[in-house]
Amino acid sequence: MKDLNYDRLRAALDRLPSYLPPTGLWSAIESGMDNEFVGAPPPFSTDEKPVLPQYSPPSSVWNAINQRLDGGEVRRHRLRVVMSWTAKAAAVLLLFGAGYFSATRDSGPTLVITEKVESAPIRPTFVSFPSEDDPSFDALLLELEDLNRPSLNGMRLELEELTSAKQEIEAMLVSYGNDPAIMNQLADIERERSSVYRRIRSGM
């Protein structure tokens, strides 16, 4: 902003009286500040302190505060009791759990090897007839195929099925040793094969 009457204003200012602070004032302020800094009493008297008004709260306020404080104590006490019982229950559950686990846990399979002596059973005896290795057997099957008669074809299939079964039984005897039960099965099959063989021969 440009002052339009600058000269007049300058002259007015120059006419204003000048004041200087009394000598020693600044040193007194400085020393006062130093004293305050080291814990000296303030440079003004206590009489100059402002006095604030004091009010007494109504008694109902303190009663309410006391009741709330008492209630909190009860809750804390209850919480402590609950925590205590929870801990006890957890301990009991843990004990039961450990007991149940140890009683029911899968300890894995057990293995026992025993040895004893027993008398050998009497082996079944049978005559393998006709053997599939027998040339007459192959010749018979070939002959039946050539004949291709409905009345004989059924029996030929029957004989082939029985021969296949016989081979399965013989394989099992090789794999599991001469089990008497399997040998009995072989004897049964051989009897059936023999019967079919005879029926075929009589029907030819």
Add this chain to the structure above:
Amino acid sequence: MTAHLSKYIGLLLGLLFTAELLQAQSPATTSLQVVTKTINDTYPYRPGVEINVLGENAEIFVETSDAQQVIIRLEMISKHEDIITARKDLENLYFLIEEEGQKIYMQNKRKDTNLKPDSELSVNYYITVPEECPVYLKSHFGAANINNLRNRLRIDGEFSQININNVEGMLDIKTRFGDILGERIDGNVNINARRSDVELYDVGGSFTINSQFGELRIAPNASLRDLQISADQSDVYLFDPQGSPLSYNLTTTYGELVLPDEVPITELETSDGLRRVRIESGREISGEIKVSVTFGNLILEKQEQQIRRRRRF
């Protein structure tokens, strides 16, 4: 006197000779060393769990108990005159058990399938399950013995005798070269038997039986609802329960139909090689038996007394 003496001496010599021959022919009694490896294992049972057993030359016993557990005892047995050989051959057998999802699998195997043992090897399974536990058995040689099950039983047998006693529920049995002997069976039963005899006593419920090359002997009880038999090259024996609560539709093709004298029959068809008859029970509600036999005989007999099953094992 001399003649008498010489006669006695001759007789004595003859007796001695005969005794010698008999002794020579009788088999020498030998002893076998038996080595048994027994494995015990237990699994907790959860509803829905099924037992699967794959037995090879194994006798399988399935029993029930109230315990909610699957208890397994397996015996692997080796027999030989020499204990070392018996022990060595036993080492080639092993047992596999595996729990996968809702199934517990068991199987006995040979480590080296090319090894030819000198010993006799066999395996026994003793399995105890809750009665509601479903069971599946696959038995290749050996036998299966099942008692007291109440849920689902499936058996796939080859060269295996199957014995079933007091079983209810759904039964599905397939057998080849293995006879079936059943007693006190009730439920929905399906049997396919080839070259196997089937004997069922005191059975009720609903049965479907297909048989080829085997003999069937069926003695139903009064609670039988439905029995359908299709038999080929098989003889079928039916034992009518007391009071005749069942109706029959019987057909034979190229076979003989044998009926009791006092039974009133209705002839439905008689043609070349075929005969079909119906026998009514005389009751409003009755079980229905339908049998068709081809190249076999069909014999209907009265159950005049408790039929005793033939024990063959």
